[in-house]
Amino acid sequence: MNREMTMAGATTTAAADVKARELETRNLTAYYGKTLAVEGVSIRYQANQITAMIGPSGCGKSTVLRCLNRMHEVIKGAYATGEVLIDGDNIYSSSADPVRIRRRIGMVFQKPNPFPTMSIYDNVLAGVHLNSGKQRGVDYDQIVESALHSVALWDEVKDKLRQSGMALSGGQQQRLCIARAIAVEPEILLLDEPCSALDPIATLKIEELLQDLRKRFTIVLVTHNMQQAARVSEMTAFFLADERRVGRLVEISPTTQIFTRPQDKRTEDYISGRFG
Amino acid sequence: MEQAIAVTVPDRSRLLDAEKLRFQRRKATNAFMTFLVTALTAISVSALFVIIGYILIQGFSSIDLNFFTQEPKPSGELGGGIVDAILGTVEMLAVGSIVAVPLGLGTAIYLAEFGEGGLAEVIRLVLDMLAGVPSIVVGIFIWATVVRTTGSFSGLAGALGLAFIMMPIIARSVEEILRLVPDTLREAGLALGTPRWRVTLRVVIPTVMPGIATGVILAMARASGETAVLLLTALGNNFVNTDLSQPMSAIPVRAYNYAISAFEDYHRQAFASMLVLVIVIAVFSAAVRIFTGRVRYES
């Protein structure tokens, strides 16, 4: 695609420092208390690729996403079994620390959530300060500028960095949240229906910058919008809840294939709009 | 769209080093706060056990049939009971409820069914203020209006003092319950041509009867422990008296008087009275739970 060709020219030295990693789940099963939500999910998310997870509501795609950075267990009574491996290391092993893991995996939520008491500047640096404190001699301005450039927000906010993040439009707020997530240089970026609260123009902007960010991170994108998955991702995973409301992975294929020649009939039904 | 410009950030390594250093300290702080929060909670919970446990242990051995049926013995003599105080509490609660329930209900219905204007907000504010009046001040008020004009302490004055305390509690909780009734219920009744007052009395109120009973019972539970107001209104007596125009005993007042006396036996009976009171309140709360499946206390 044209987009890929023009992007190939731009090098990012920052990316050389942190290698995006491959993520894999093996037999991932998640519960909310006693209720089984998803079962037996095994997926490989390739490095530097965008993998989309699609499916009707209630199919468990968001649950799976939240398991990838151990946010699922934040809900009282929720837990997960199985393995989630980052380059072979199981993040669910008993010696793994969720706090460390969440720092390595960034997350963008369905509704933009800039921190209301912080300025735009501080919002971008929120994760950085959290993890490494405020060090002298570090050019935080540069970090902020770089992050905001990466989400194409710099020109729009460079004169109002000290203002509250809440003063921005929805699309800008969401880009701010992405900037905040990438400012700590995670290895993987998770996005949970990031455009569902945004207008089409803002949506397009975010889809564009995801294509750029792919160079630096491994991206997993949950979306209810099939066209978005088709536009943006290399691989697509289709989920469905069975008759007992347990979510399962039905099919995972390269995007170009899943929308033209899906392997499973259920996938075909969903894609052609017969339900969902 | 602007090109994603690569900006070199050579400070990254410093940040990563700082991160490693800070991590252990952050974890330690987190662990400490978890411990602190748990400890504070444990202390808070243990307060309850310590107090109730003490009342139970101290009072238990004194509770026998005599305690419930006899009148108090003169100071220093062993034995005797609190039957007059029990009867007094029951009677004053009953009379107080007769006054407080209609007023409280009426206010609650007004607020819930008609109450959107400024007057309603004022009344709600007034109710909250009334609920916050210290009970000793209520005692002064009732003394000045009832006891002073009738010339004597009386069970009636005590009952009115209890009513003063109960009314705002009943009004607030019943209003809350009435607001939970969906408008569709009211509209259904009105659509049939039923007048407003009938809809309220015959449709809405019966729907929330258990909730109303809850509010009343909780208010009575609270009033049963009231002491300060009774000290200034009903005063207390040494023998059974059911005449509302005369001073009347009450369980908490009896316990207070016994506790500050010099006699060991009176102290023993004070604990026993407290146990009786706590049991009464527990029974009220259990009754509430049967009605609604949850327990909430008015503070």
Next chain:
Amino acid sequence: MAAIPQTSQPAIAGQQRGDQYFALILRICSLVGVLLLVGLILILFVDSLEVIGKFGIKFLTGSDWNPVAGLEEFGALPYIFGTVVTSIIALLLATPLALGAALFVSEYAPRWLANPVAFLVELLVAIPSVAYGIWGLFVLVPIMRDHVDPFLQNTIGRLPIVGALFPRDGLVIGQDLLTAGVILTIMILPTILSISREIISQVPRLQKEGMLALGATKWEMLSTAILPYARGGIVGAMMLGLARAFGETMAVTLVIGNSSSAITPSLFTPGYTISSAIANQFAEADTSLYFSAVVGLGLILLFVSLVFNFIARLLVKRLTRMPGGGKA
């Protein structure tokens, strides 16, 4: 929910009248409450006019309280002092306990533990004041006198400045301002707890998760996402607790010693609060001036309670849902 507009009702004369009577009766009921409040304020005011007229502002600022006929002095400052000190002690001790328990129940404890714990602490509200007082008199006072007070004397009492709170000279009898403060702590703890719980539960999940997703520890999330957000409501909870502490009578009067206090920094002095002074002296006020003074104390108490209740209500209402849900 809205009041159903009159126009939607059938225009049948008899029914309209029925409704009008109904509304009238209800309005009268509601106004009784207003009458009571107004009457309360008026009567207390009128009955304390005598002492206010005679002493003016000195009623509040004077520190002598002498009811002896002919030598009357009525300065309520020692009582105000006692109320303020015991209430502040209670607030200082109860707030961390209540906040800790609120955080524990909302954020730390699993569901099966959180509800029973909250229930148990809130049960404290159901215990009548006089029961606290009796427990305090026979259990807390000896413990304070024999164990806690000497400990405080030997530790903090040795420090400069702060040591004046727990002086090492002088008698420690257990019935004093400190013990009253401790009893009040237990009594206002559930009040602060239940409101704080509600406030904390209203912090939006997105804010909390946003912090966690960046790699915050639980405590970091709480201190940056929850506590600043909940700050106003927690202050409101504290004010309600304070209002409750001001008005407490029976528990305090049993453990505070009820003897005229000079105003000293020592927490080991017995004293009075305004409410315990009323409870103790009401029956003995034989002259009209004395009586007026006691009622004047009541007026002070009433005024302070009303003001605090009002402010607390504002703070809390702004940050919690209105009671009841409303629409179906």
